[in-house]
Amino acid sequence: MSKEGLCAIVTGSASGLGAATVQILATEGARIIVNYSNSKAEAEATAEACRKQGAEVLVVQGDVSRDEDCKKIAAAAQGWGRLDVLINNAGTTKHVPHHDMDGLTAEDFQRIYAVNTIGPFQMVRAARALLEAGAKASGRPSAVVNVSSVAGISGGGSSVAYAASKGALNTMTQSLARALAPLIRVNTVCPGYIDTPWFTKGRGEAGAKQVRDAVVARVPLKVASTAEDIANLVCFLASPASSNMTGEFVRMDAGMHLIQ
Template sequence: MAKGGLNVIVTGSASGLGAATARILAQDGARLLINYASSEKDAHAVAEECRKLGAAEVVVAQGDVSKDEDCKKIVGAAAHWGTLDALINNAGTTKHVAHHLLDELSAEDFQRLYAINTIGPYQMVRAARALLEAGAKASGRASAVVNVSSVAGISGVGSSIAYAASKGALNVMTMSLARALAPAIRVNAICPGYIDTPWFTKGRGAEAAKQVRDAVTSAVPLQIASSPEDIAELVCFLATPRSSSMTGELVRMDAGMHLGEFKAVTRKQ
């Protein structure tokens, strides 16, 4: 990853992939904005870790990305930097529903997932655009937006149909924004497969989460469960100048899941 003390906002960074990403960037002296919706204690713990790892500055900002005013507030908390080198749209949510149980997903479920997983990144980009363009002007290279999507948005798998649909929309939006914001801002998305975080435990319980993890590791060609740190390395690559020739890309990182038919998460349970 390139050195350089970048100015970076990471949404949903109180835990999991967002926290892992912030920690890696901190080691390179970044100025970081840690965002949370409700996990204030966890967010401040991550912020303190980042300070100890070498971050030049760490700001903590509460905000729900599904709310446009909160997106403006989050970006406003970093406005004193004057420029922004990267926006990492990591905040996301789901509802765990087996794909054949159509009656267990409501219109309200779809609206909630789209509000956070799709509309939220759009609103964050819109709020941060001026700072990102200022960053490009100051550095002489394009600033970066990294949208954290999912293989669910490519293959229609994942925790629910609504989740897969929201990530599919995020993938298309990534390409649209890459066209619209070039040449000052690059926009890419990562599409991870299974990540070994508390995501499934919270949604399904410990035993069901273990079954998913075991099914994934036995089914994917690399026979591993990716850690948040594994995926965070790719996020940081796309957020830094090392990927300066990339925009509009959907980068899959799924331990080879896409090479074969995988049904562990979507089959009848």
């Protein structure tokens, strides 16, 4: 599972799951581009933590909903002459109960789709030539890992728009896996609840604790997955250990899907 020498971009990697992912990659010898949209201080702190592990790290600002920003993020890897890994982690949502049909505007849908679905497509398109170069140099396919959600399978989650955007991302994973083989493979991680500030930002401290406690009480494994738990799976799909996998959705939800 060594990632020594791999060149990787991780979008939305200033904090949370993205930050956990780049830190694992850094400890295992990868060269990394840390991307952020707004949180520069967090991105720089994450990058510095990676550098302390001896990793080569570049920090690039960019909003993946903007095609020109995706091209800028990918271009930052030109100096390496290749990419081996693209992890599409950047995401957004709006917390609205599914029964509240008036709680989501067309603009909400457009923004959520722009980041969660169109953004990964634009990043793959922008990085394609470098990913293909990486595959030719290494003799194995380069890896794209999309971070989706169980919401994209079950239709649950923080809002109807969020679930729909992740369902579309899952479908796109299969489309791109067919289109980009054999030089690039494309897989998706579908996490359940992750114990990160994501829920705190959306629901506040008390609301986030209520969600966490409810998840732990319900799931068969009686745990709340951490960012590091999910990041280990993301890094497996990014590594040569999963070289023969493409077009897969891998769910990690502590068994929530088993509840009837």
